[in-house]
Amino acid sequence: MKAEEHSTRTLKLGEWEVRLRSYKLGDTYHCTADNVEPGAWIARAQGATKEEAENRASQRARKLLGRTRRKPHGLR
């Protein structure tokens, strides 16, 4: 099998930029979410449609990103 219908887009979830990479493999759509900077994978999801896979990955990513705290006092 080969991946088809590739797409990549970025969006903001809260204050964080996230990149969604989606493709279809067999009958299933897959989506991975990474945090763009530094590019670390944070969530993966599948769905019967691209939208479903992306929504699930986004929801998981949003939950994890919500735990990240900024510490502006750490700056000079």
Added chain:
Amino acid sequence: MSGYAFPETLVSTDWVEKHTVDPKVRVVEVDVDTSAYGEGHVPGAIAWAWNKQLCDTIRRDILPQDAFERLMEESGIGNDTTVILYGDNNNWFAAWAFWQLKIYGHKDVRLMNGGRNKWIEEGRELTTDVPKTPDAQYRASKPDLSLRTILPQVQDAINRGGVPLVDVRSPKEFTGEILAPPGLPETCQRGGHIPYARNIPWSKACNDDGTFRSIDDLRRVYASEGIDGTKPIVAYCRIGERSSHTWFVLKYLLGFQNVSNYDGSWTEWGNLVGAPVEKGTTAAVN
């Protein structure tokens, strides 16, 4: 891949596609997301889990020598096998595996340029079949610890007035604004960086498709921060995998001789009682 110091350590997706059934070649996927392999992988590839198979699971350390030899044998890898590593996140943990294979003296290990994402985006064949591996015997070399820097060496270097440390984390991690990449667990008590460190994020070594930048671009990126191979260099990040990626670039693409990976990285330094920490801004490197 022309111009790199050791171009034989890098192979293209096309090369891998032509060697998936080559009995002298073992392709291994090493992902941050250890479930990715099960979704579909390069035909003939096996998988190593970085958090279970590429570390000591009792104490924090790289694989002990006997466990490393066992992993190679169970993977059907002999001393003469060509090992091709690839993975997600632009080969972060594939590079971590590469680093450990070099520590234990494996002769022929290579990274697939662009990693898992490039393979998928090029529409190449994927399978969920897990291959059977042949019997193999493996004897590791005595570990080459010149490739690794440990805490006392960093402390000693700082006390002597500095060492070319390259912090390959994102600028926000470097300055102390965040303690870990967004969305990942905060695993240290303090934010910031090791004194004297230069911030050259790992991603500066890559093109948009995940492949490595040209030799001229790489020279320029690192030279702009004073990293030209004339002095020993220590790379670090948060847990040692992103710095393995940069270590690979500096040692095998640029050909700098004295490069090591401080795999204790920020999760060690940022948790130390009494360790000096610098915070603040960093210049962007393009």
